[in-house]
Amino acid sequence: MTGPLPPPAEPGMLLDRVDTPALLLDLDAFETNLESMAREARSAGVRLRPHAKSHKCPEIARRQAALGAVGVCCQKVSEAEVFVAGGIQDVLVTNEVVGDVKLARLARLARSARVGVCVDDLTQVEALARAAQAADKELDLWVELDVGANRCGAGTGEAVLSLASAITSRRGLRFAGLQAYQGSAQHLRTPEERRAAITEAAARVRAAVALLEEAGFETPLVTGAGTGTWELEAASGAWHEVQPGSYVFMDADYGRNLGEDGRPVHRFRQSLFLLATVMSRSAPGRAVVDAGLKAHSVDSGMPLVDGIPGADYTRVSDEHGVIELSGPGDLRLGDKVRLVPGHCDPTVNLHDWLICYRGDQVEAVWPIAARGAFY
Amino acid sequence: MTGPLPPPAEPGMLLDRVDTPALLLDLDAFETNLESMAREARSAGVRLRPHAKSHKCPEIARRQAALGAVGVCCQKVSEAEVFVAGGIQDVLVTNEVVGDVKLARLARLARSARVGVCVDDLTQVEALARAAQAADKELDLWVELDVGANRCGAGTGEAVLSLASAITSRRGLRFAGLQAYQGSAQHLRTPEERRAAITEAAARVRAAVALLEEAGFETPLVTGAGTGTWELEAASGAWHEVQPGSYVFMDADYGRNLGEDGRPVHRFRQSLFLLATVMSRSAPGRAVVDAGLKAHSVDSGMPLVDGIPGADYTRVSDEHGVIELSGPGDLRLGDKVRLVPGHCDPTVNLHDWLICYRGDQVEAVWPIAARGAFY
Numbered sequence: 001m002t003g004p005l006p007p008p009a010e011p012g013m014l015l016d017r018v019d020t021p022a023l024l025l026d027l028d029a030f031e032t033n034l035e036s037m038a039r040e041a042r043s044a045g046v047r048l049r050p051h052a053k054s055h056k057c058p059e060i061a062r063r064q065a066a067l068g069a070v071g072v073c074c075q076k077v078s079e080a081e082v083f084v085a086g087g088i089q090d091v092l093v094t095n096e097v098v099g100d101v102k103l104a105r106l107a108r109l110a111r112s113a114r115v116g117v118c119v120d121d122l123t124q125v126e127a128l129a130r131a132a133q134a135a136d137k138e139l140d141l142w143v144e145l146d147v148g149a150n151r152c153g154a155g156t157g158e159a160v161l162s163l164a165s166a167i168t169s170r171r172g173l174r175f176a177g178l179q180a181y182q183g184s185a186q187h188l189r190t191p192e193e194r195r196a197a198i199t200e201a202a203a204r205v206r207a208a209v210a211l212l213e214e215a216g217f218e219t220p221l222v223t224g225a226g227t228g229t230w231e232l233e234a235a236s237g238a239w240h241e242v243q244p245g246s247y248v249f250m251d252a253d254y255g256r257n258l259g260e261d262g263r264p265v266h267r268f269r270q271s272l273f274l275l276a277t278v279m280s281r282s283a284p285g286r287a288v289v290d291a292g293l294k295a296h297s298v299d300s301g302m303p304l305v306d307g308i309p310g311a312d313y314t315r316v317s318d319e320h321g322v323i324e325l326s327g328p329g330d331l332r333l334g335d336k337v338r339l340v341p342g343h344c345d346p347t348v349n350l351h352d353w354l355i356c357y358r359g360d361q362v363e364a365v366w367p368i369a370a371r372g373a374f375y
Numbered sequence: 376m377t378g379p380l381p382p383p384a385e386p387g388m389l390l391d392r393v394d395t396p397a398l399l400l401d402l403d404a405f406e407t408n409l410e411s412m413a414r415e416a417r418s419a420g421v422r423l424r425p426h427a428k429s430h431k432c433p434e435i436a437r438r439q440a441a442l443g444a445v446g447v448c449c450q451k452v453s454e455a456e457v458f459v460a461g462g463i464q465d466v467l468v469t470n471e472v473v474g475d476v477k478l479a480r481l482a483r484l485a486r487s488a489r490v491g492v493c494v495d496d497l498t499q500v501e502a503l504a505r506a507a508q509a510a511d512k513e514l515d516l517w518v519e520l521d522v523g524a525n526r527c528g529a530g531t532g533e534a535v536l537s538l539a540s541a542i543t544s545r546r547g548l549r550f551a552g553l554q555a556y557q558g559s560a561q562h563l564r565t566p567e568e569r570r571a572a573i574t575e576a577a578a579r580v581r582a583a584v585a586l587l588e589e590a591g592f593e594t595p596l597v598t599g600a601g602t603g604t605w606e607l608e609a610a611s612g613a614w615h616e617v618q619p620g621s622y623v624f625m626d627a628d629y630g631r632n633l634g635e636d637g638r639p640v641h642r643f644r645q646s647l648f649l650l651a652t653v654m655s656r657s658a659p660g661r662a663v664v665d666a667g668l669k670a671h672s673v674d675s676g677m678p679l680v681d682g683i684p685g686a687d688y689t690r691v692s693d694e695h696g697v698i699e700l701s702g703p704g705d706l707r708l709g710d711k712v713r714l715v716p717g718h719c720d721p722t723v724n725l726h727d728w729l730i731c732y733r734g735d736q737v738e739a740v741w742p743i744a745a746r747g748a749f750y
Binding site for chain 2 (some may be wrong): 008020076078095099101120123124146277281283286291294298315318320322333343345374375
């Protein structure tokens, strides 16, 4: 009795018959987002390696690849395994991976695909070399540079140089370039703040690259950037490859980023929705829906209620969401409500199925095959 | 390529070989919690119907039943299905259930077990009667009374009476009693606040019961209460059955509840931990672990770092947790860290396996079979 429940919908079903809570994908918006990003990255002259941690869905990764993506990013080895099994030939784990069990799996995966991983510590270079040699394969090692996120990554150009030198001296390892992701810049609200953060990040990248070149390394490939800032990285000329993930779906938190005109940026369309049902209308001005903490993540704030003026999702518990009705919009018992999740990535990770629709009809049901793949 | 990944451990393995992130259950603490609650509920003279939404694990439900629980509570029909399939004979869905598909499944489930569900709307009584009649089974209907949580539930004794009358007049339905859960009282920090909330809740229960008795109903069973307040409900005499869930595991948020002496209540032991690995130590005073938003829920605050003085989990992203080290405790790359989750219920729902250990050894691996069962 393990494994996912059957999907809450099947192709051909009308949207209002879908069981809830269900994660909906508006295919028109989704396809527009995929095409826009592919076209814009191409015209900006950068390689596109979308982050698959957002969608965890091999079907989406294959569509990104078909539109020209060079491969995908993942955060974990088990995610990478799912995408390689799903036909993706080039996977970069944009993260440090520690522990012999995981490293052995990562190196074995290099038998079926090009596999990259990040390092920020010399002992990891040794451990990865042993794993690659044991699997008799070569791994791409990307030196992570901390460009302002204060999370992982080498803190100085000297540390980068020392790691790159260690990598090139080990059989089984290839120095692939720099991972330089300014994660904390993605949700800075104003374009000035985002520009300042990426200007600073670019300076750190250039300093590290200059040190590498002085030491005789070829100019390395630099990869990084997310949905909130990727145009800045691309325009800087310091990055060769961008890693946006959320652009596929968007969410309420990204919806709060402002553009040059002081209004929310709507560069990509909201394609992801959580369908919920009103299960209680016992008090005036309050509707309770069947989607709570176990169906969406509130780490970046509450979801928005789509298309119902004056309806605010104000309180959440495990399986309840309280919507306050203070405007002209009303909700009756049994009504279906579309919510815009606060944060798309951890919300998708709560679901086993993506219910893809066009108009009022379900067109496909895609497994979120890497759901729970956090090893 | 759907279904859970293989478990990160197997019985007999030493704890420090368990892959991470992994959800650990300290069996000694867990068994103590199960036995304490069973004994105390018995001595308080109330029936115990633990809430299985916390653990989603049939093995745990069977152990609760073996210690005298009358059955379990669930929040969703699909959860109830998992527990009935797991051998539980009496399941109460402590929630309103809306939609024909769900109601038909619920009524079919009554062929295999005693099944209860809550109502707070007359149209639901009709819909449930149709479903019960179609399945040719009887359902227990509990009228939910709002006792201060301002979520679901009838707001007045008159509304309760009207629902109870409708239930008794329909074939296939049995009026089982009142669901009266003061969810928002569970994490009030001081005993005075919790006592005031439950005193008010008890007054609402007594008023509704008095109206029912005046109208000729037998005194109905009253069920409700959680880990934070159940002793108050039991002591009030107004409840006959209690529904604690989190007592099995506990979490950082419950750890902030204060007792009469002004110090944290430690009535139950912390048995649930998230095992994580340090994957980056690239900056002084900062360790980054491999457990982020996809391995634990931060809706009620950050997790605590167990047993490392001065270590604070301060920032979270999808697959990263930043631990600041400001005390004597240190962490090296590759070290395993035990985290106390901020909120147990939604954290458990992110995992497919519970790694049960005693001392330093894994004793069992239990499937969290109702993980993702939110339909």
